Amino acid sequence: MAEQLERQRERAPARFGGLEYAPAPEATDHVTIRSDHGLLIGGRWVEPASGRRFKTINPATEEVLAEVAEAGEEDVDAAVRAARAAAKVWGRMPGAERAKYLYRVARILQERAREFAVLETMNGGKPIKESRDVDLPLAAAHFFYHAGWADKLDYAFPGRRPAPLGVAAQVIPWNFPLLMAAWKLAPALAAGNTVVLKPAETTPLTALRLGEVLLEAGLPDGVVNILSGAGATGAALVGHDGVDKVAFTGSTEVGKAIQRTLAGSGRKLTLELGGKAANIVFEDAPLDQAVEGIVNGIYFNQGHVCCAGSRLLVQESIAEPLVDKLKRRMATLRVGDPLDKNTDVGAINSRAQLDKITELVASGEADGAEAWQAPCELPSRGFWFRPTVFTSVAQSYRIAQEEIFGPVLSVLTFRTPDEAVEKANNTPYGLSAGVWTDKGSRILELANRLQAGVVWANTFNRFDPTAPFGGYKESGFGREGGRHGLAAYLDLS
Numbered sequence: 001m002a003e004q005l006e007r008q009r010e011r012a013p014a015r016f017g018g019l020e021y022a023p024a025p026e027a028t029d030h031v032t033i034r035s036d037h038g039l040l041i042g043g044r045w046v047e048p049a050s051g052r053r054f055k056t057i058n059p060a061t062e063e064v065l066a067e068v069a070e071a072g073e074e075d076v077d078a079a080v081r082a083a084r085a086a087a088k089v090w091g092r093m094p095g096a097e098r099a100k101y102l103y104r105v106a107r108i109l110q111e112r113a114r115e116f117a118v119l120e121t122m123n124g125g126k127p128i129k130e131s132r133d134v135d136l137p138l139a140a141a142h143f144f145y146h147a148g149w150a151d152k153l154d155y156a157f158p159g160r161r162p163a164p165l166g167v168a169a170q171v172i173p174w175n176f177p178l179l180m181a182a183w184k185l186a187p188a189l190a191a192g193n194t195v196v197l198k199p200a201e202t203t204p205l206t207a208l209r210l211g212e213v214l215l216e217a218g219l220p221d222g223v224v225n226i227l228s229g230a231g232a233t234g235a236a237l238v239g240h241d242g243v244d245k246v247a248f249t250g251s252t253e254v255g256k257a258i259q260r261t262l263a264g265s266g267r268k269l270t271l272e273l274g275g276k277a278a279n280i281v282f283e284d285a286p287l288d289q290a291v292e293g294i295v296n297g298i299y300f301n302q303g304h305v306c307c308a309g310s311r312l313l314v315q316e317s318i319a320e321p322l323v324d325k326l327k328r329r330m331a332t333l334r335v336g337d338p339l340d341k342n343t344d345v346g347a348i349n350s351r352a353q354l355d356k357i358t359e360l361v362a363s364g365e366a367d368g369a370e371a372w373q374a375p376c377e378l379p380s381r382g383f384w385f386r387p388t389v390f391t392s393v394a395q396s397y398r399i400a401q402e403e404i405f406g407p408v409l410s411v412l413t414f415r416t417p418d419e420a421v422e423k424a425n426n427t428p429y430g431l432s433a434g435v436w437t438d439k440g441s442r443i444l445e446l447a448n449r450l451q452a453g454v455v456w457a458n459t460f461n462r463f464d465p466t467a468p469f470g471g472y473k474e475s476g477f478g479r480e481g482g483r484h485g486l487a488a489y490l491d492l493s
Helices: 002-008 073-090 095-111 113-124 128-149 177-190 205-216 231-238 252-262 287-303 316-330 351-367 417-425 440-449 482-487
Strands: 039-041 044-046 053-058 063-069 167-171 194-198 224-226 245-249 268-272 278-281 311-315 370-373 388-391 408-414 432-436 454-457
Touching: 039 073, 039 205, 053 113, 063 205, 073 167, 073 194, 073 224, 073 231, 095 113, 095 128, 095 177, 095 205, 113 128, 113 177, 113 205, 128 177, 128 482, 167 177, 167 231, 177 194, 177 205, 177 245, 177 482, 194 231, 205 224, 231 252, 245 252, 252 268, 278 287, 278 417, 287 316, 287 408, 287 432, 311 316, 311 417, 316 388, 316 408, 351 370, 351 408, 408 417, 417 440, 432 440, 440 454
Parallel strands: 167 194, 167 245, 194 224, 245 268, 278 311, 278 432, 311 408, 388 408, 432 454
Antiparallel strands: 039 044, 039 224, 053 063, 370 388
16 A cells, blocks of 8 residues: 555645745744643542552653653542532632633733743644644633633523533543533533543643643632543543533543443533534635635644545536645645644544554555555654545445545535535534635535535634534434533533
């Protein structure tokens, strides 16, 4: 496979008349990373009861950034008890008072945005321009938005008597560590719940730094507790009897295990799981605009996005010119140092994820699909994968059915809108989709027929805290964002 891909790589065209981008690295001297991190329990940083720790690295260099505490069952129990005690104060606090804390957190995030963006990039591998221009503004926006609702819950749900659920266990993924923390913490706190948060084991640093922000904002002790650790820590947390609500974002496999654990318990559950989104391009679409949306849909954050547009469905009459335009655009993508402001595609998050991507790409080649990779030099250290596009893909191929969670796009064709809908819905997932066309009536018709929680029209990967986000089928259930997201953290009986 490697030899065939090498033969198919084309020399990248000269940029700007032969001029190349000069390195533009973001400075890191303003970010101090402690050599070891503890657990935030009851408003204090404490050592794990077991004394166990693990290392977290920079995936672009494989350099160890810090050692982080690994929470065990005893730590989980202590955190849940602290959250339960704090719920008596936080849940009874007037909404306007809770809002003040959320506003403070949002403001501090804005003030320390550069620090958080650099740390997010160093620990996760995503390009600095994405951390800086997407993750940080959205994280602050979620706290601002939900702060506004904290004293208006009666208006959000007229005729109901909204009350907090109690203690929420929240388990977040490694692809958007800070944003997912804000995404989950803000509505839970606005609704009057207390939280035990478990960040992903490969990207704990910004969640732990957020804990410092919460303390700086004066949040009462125990309202938010942060436990770093691996899968065993998350399993202990979601299975704890003292938890009233579980919110999980991650793989479908783990989501199913959590659902089995909570079955019959009466506890509320929100799952935001995997996806295999279809990006559908009709012959009347503006092709240059569509190409930019396709690139943003799959190569943003190295494809580490649950709603990534990893399947491109193109109307047969424009398939060839669209793929040609796409390849020319891919040839200009800059892959490399995530801290360089010119970088478009950063490092893969971990060795395990790189191995998974490599294995699925090999399966696509073995099945008979044709792979093309963007011509680029990869750094000698770290975890990297070239942006890849597959053509001649059949619906039955693994690359068209399984979530790759990497910078890999599968192209399929269709002739009629009915065929496009049938192919788009032929997946166990149902998280998102995109439609590119000049006809508004067609957009509305397809949005109604596509089995996806979010359908973008002539754009892709657009997020806003006011808009509910979530999926169907094996992409999970429940919504996060907007009033729908608030309802998931309230007793509305």
